[in-house]
Amino acid sequence: MSGGQTRLTRRAVLQGAALAGASALVDPGRVLAGTVPPATVFGSHVGLLRGGQTAPITAPGTFSLVGLEWTAPAGARIDLRTRPAAGGSWSRWVSASVRGHAPDRPATDARQFGEPIWTGPASLVQLRSAGRVNGVRLHFVASPAAVRVGGEAHASQAMPVAQPILDAGPGQPPIIARAAWAGGRAYPRHVPLYGTVKLAFVHHSETPNCYGPGQVPSILFSIFIYHRYVRDFFDIAYNFAIDAFGRVWEARAGGIDEAVIGAHAGGYNELSTGVVVLGSFGAVLPPPAALDALGRLLAWKLSLHGVPALGRVPVVVAADGANYTLFAPGTQVSLPRIAGHRDGDQTSCPGDALYGRLPAIRPRVAQLAGQPARLTIAAPVAPVSPRTSVTIAGRFTALATGAPLAGAPLEIQQITGTGAESTIATLTADPDGAWSYVATPAQNVLLRALHRPAPAAVSDIVLLAVAPAITLSLASTSPLAVTGTVTPGGPGVTLDLYRVAASGRRRLLASKQLAATGGSFHAQFRHRGSGRYVLVASTVASVQYAAGASAPLTVTIP
Secondary structure (H helix, E strand, O other): OHHHOOOOOHHHHHHHHHHOOHHHOOOHHHHOOOOOOHHHEEEEEEEEEOOEEOOOEEEEEEEEEEEEEEOEOOOOOEEEEEEOOOOOOOOOOEEOOOOOOOOOOOOOOOOEEOOOEEEEEEEEEEEEEOOOEEEEEEEEEOOOHHHOOOOOOOOHHHOOEOOOOOOOOOOOOOEEOOHHHHOOOOOOOOOOOEOOOOEEEEEEOOOOOOOOHHHHHHHHHHHHHHHHHHOOOOOOOOOEEEOOOOOEEEOOOOOOOOOEOOOOOOOOHHHEEEEEEOOOOOOOOOOHHHHHHHHHHHHHHHHHOOOOOOOEEEEEOOOOOHHHOOOOOOOEEEEEOEEEHHHHOOOOOOOHHHHHHHHHHHHHHHHHHOOOEEEOOEOOOOOEOOOOOEEEEEEEEEOOOOOEOOOOEEEEEEEOOOOOEEEEEEEEOOOOOEEEEEEOOOOOEEEEEEEOOOOOEEOOOEEEOEOOEEEEEEEEEOOEEEEEEEEOOOOOEEEEEEEEOOOOOEEEEEEEEEOOHHHEEEEEEOOOOOEEEEEEEEEOOOOOOOOEEOOOEEEEEO
């Protein structure tokens, strides 16, 4: 936009929010940098499928997970099966062209990707297709030995438990911390982005159902590698994972109690949380322990965010990932509060058997949830100058009735760029359930409200955006010279000179990049003819600050 103006959309707030906070004031790319050993990820070019079965394809090495890429047609139907190199039998055929996971940023080409399929150790692949498919490539992930967990009796109580513990709904189920499968090697590409939770999507993973408890960390790590390094996601797509033994795992980084945006449901990621049940459930149900864990996790997570388990919710399809849906970007659709992946996207996930069980799961979740509460928050969207007073406010009410929960203790928390939380103020809800807090941020900051006792509840995260204050003064008209200040000092300044036509329309004549040493700057433009001009000084957005702009300075040269 011309004139140095800025506009914070919901998407901009979400993206900027990820970069705010005291511990994110360093280069996020450097903080989150990490590499995968070259042998861990490898591929094979297949090219054109003409329909029917291919001959067995020998992979460049032994793998434990495989995913399919192709270019056209988008709705291709491709199956695969695998086999160890040294004998053994072929696995069953599984669909390799199931789509629906949108990347964290818009795709730049027309490549299509299927879901990653955990295979266990294998070296051969065979494909079959219903027709011609172009540009086929196989992506393999070798199971990283560093995260293998020895012993089938490895129990959840022996693993680190994700924090914090918040007593929402039926109480927080034990959630195994990400560190248990990440092994200090699963580095996200980007700091977390935060949205809101209006519904939950249930997924399955096309993982053979015969895996053991000790294999789960390796399964999760391999899915992470595929999503992170093959699909170019910021992190593993899902927020949570549930295994066949009823264990709940923290998946995507950013906080189990936050509305962390995943990459699990194209078109709806900013509005949902995603849970994958590890296994293939086209014809068989997950084990009872997994279904019980799914119900308890959903009851806790939805209750924590003040979301009912029953009914439907209107949501708007986001442009990013809309191609995975049946709808145009911006379309409002109605989805169940507990949805199967196929409810929103063109996919068979979470499999016919698990999807058919969702109508029975929803009332069970509602029963477990009990009497949850809802905690709201609102803040100005427009950036303010440093140390300006900003009021955030909200209400704390019973979810079912809307009745105020007067006198309840609340905490105002600051969120860092990596999802850590620190309480900066305490207060109590007014008789009508309302609350407010005045902040004076010196730079961008993320805040949320928390009610810690049962029924625990969290608000969404709001970004208090802070833009440098910029002044601009005319020093002379012949030559045309200006001086200015930036508070706080430090950011470089762009100074734009516009000529104003009789119609009032501006035309950019010149632009200068200036250092604001000590918080001040000056510039001089070569001789200009008579007429009316406008100068605007601006700064670009950074981790610490939103983009800033001075008031336009109008100059008339006789």
